[in-house]
Amino acid sequence: ETGVTQSPTHLIKTRGQQVTLRCSSQSGHNTVSWYQQALGQGPQFIFQYYREEENGRGNFPPRFSGLQFPNYSSELNVNALELDDSALYLCASSLVGGNIQYFGAGTRLSVL
Amino acid sequence: AQSVTQPDIHITVSEGASLELRCNYSYGATPYLFWYVQSPGQGLQLLLKYFSGDTLVQGIKGFEAEFKRSQSSFNLRKPSVHWSDAAEYFCAVGALTQGGSEKLVFGKGTKLTVNP
Numbered sequence: 709e710t711g712v713t714q715s716p717t718h719l720i721k722t723r724g725q726q727v728t729l730r731c732s733s734q735s736g737h738n739t740v741s742w743y744q745q746a747l748g749q750g751p752q753f754i755f756q757y758y759r760e761e762e763n764g765r766g767n768f769p770p771r772f773s774g775l776q777f778p779n780y781s782s783e784l785n786v787n788a789l790e791l792d793d794s795a796l797y798l799c800a801s802s803l804v805g806g807n808i809q810y811f812g813a814g815t816r817l818s819v820l
Numbered sequence: 821a822q823s824v825t826q827p828d829i830h831i832t833v834s835e836g837a838s839l840e841l842r843c844n845y846s847y848g849a850t851p852y853l854f855w856y857v858q859s860p861g862q863g864l865q866l867l868l869k870y871f872s873g874d875t876l877v878q879g880i881k882g883f884e885a886e887f888k889r890s891q892s893s894f895n896l897r898k899p900s901v902h903w904s905d906a907a908e909y910f911c912a913v914g915a916l917t918q919g920g921s922e923k924l925v926f927g928k929g930t931k932l933t934v935n936p
Contacts, residue, residue, distance in 0.1 A: 712863075741923065750824075750910050750926030751864070756917070764921030798863055802922070807852055807871065807914055809924060811864040 712801050712812035720818045726787045729815045731799030733780040739804045740782040742774060745796040745814070757782055758804050786817075794819045822847045822915040826927035833901050834935045841896040841930050843911030852914030853894040854924065855885055859907045867909075870894060881905070906934045 713732045721727050733740055739758045743751035753766035757776035771787040780801070786793055796816050800809035823846045833839055845851055852871050856864040868879025875887040885896045894911060908931045912924040 714863075739921075741921075743924075748928070750912075750928045751924070753917075753923040753925070756921040756923065758921065762919075764917030764919040764923060766917075766923065800864075800924075807922060808854075808866065808869060809922075810866070811856070813861075813863040 712799055712810055714797075714799050714812040714815050716815060717813070718816045718818075720820065721789050722820050723789055723791060725789050726785065727789060727817060729784040729786075729797050729799075729817070731782045731784070731801075731812060733782070733801035734810050737801035737803055737810070738780050739802045740776055740780065741800045741802070741809060742782070742784045743798040743800065744768070745798060746792075747795070751798055754784070789819045791819050793817065822913055822925045824911050824913050824925055824927035826909075826911055826930050828930045829928070830931045830933070832933040832935060835903050836900050839896075839898045839901045839905070839932070841909050841911075841932070843894045843896065843927060844892050845894060845911070845913045846892065847913050847915065851894075853885075853887060854912040854914070855879065855883070855894075855896050856910045856912060856926075857881075857907050858910065858929075864910065867896070901932075901934055903934050903936065906932055908932070 741756040742754040745751040755765040760776045775783045796814045798814045800811045802809045825844045855867040912926045
């Protein structure tokens with residue numbers, strides 16, 4: 709059984725650029741959630757995908773968008789990067805209704 | 821709105837000493853509660869969870885937590901801390917989004933330092 713994997717591990721971008729982060733779900737999991745963890749803070753829910761559709765969103769602007777693919781892997785896209793977008797982005801997979809989310813190691817994004 | 825408070829930002833204990841990390845939650849219904857641990861540069865690892873039933877739950881690495889509805893608390897405990905327990909600990913409550921999906925609402929975390 710493979711765990712949740714995220715790529716890349718680290719990323720450096722400049723303000724105004726766009727970024728795509730990737731996540732492969734744990735084997736058998738059909739739901740993917742994304743969280744943003746700013747330095748010194750707990751993770752904050754960005755959105756969740758199930759059956760390739762967004763089915764829940766936190767308090768994040770539309771420039772944060774995502775995709776889920778038929779194999780349940782997922783992407784997080786952020787447009788028009790701002791300095792405050794610098795954070796650790798965590799992906800979590802689960803079974804719908806399963807209540808337990810399993811996290812990847814995250815992608816650390818630095819926006820300069 | 822759901823929220824989680826971890827009152828202690830940083831705790832230092834000596835190796836072999838007992839540990840208690842505090843967590844208070846705000847949630848209207850019966851909560852699903854979790855403790856996760858994050859080592860430096862790592863993601864979150866689930867230590868234990870409470871869904872229903874016995875209010876004392878056992879987790880991995882010798883940790884346990886007790887759900888107290890009257891105090892809205894879910895404190896994490898370990899009888900004897902090991903140096904490898906040094907990490908950041910996050911308490912979380914499961915909640916529903918407006919779309920009906922499940923999300924986790926986290927506290928700000930407690931950083932644990934273990935002295936030799």
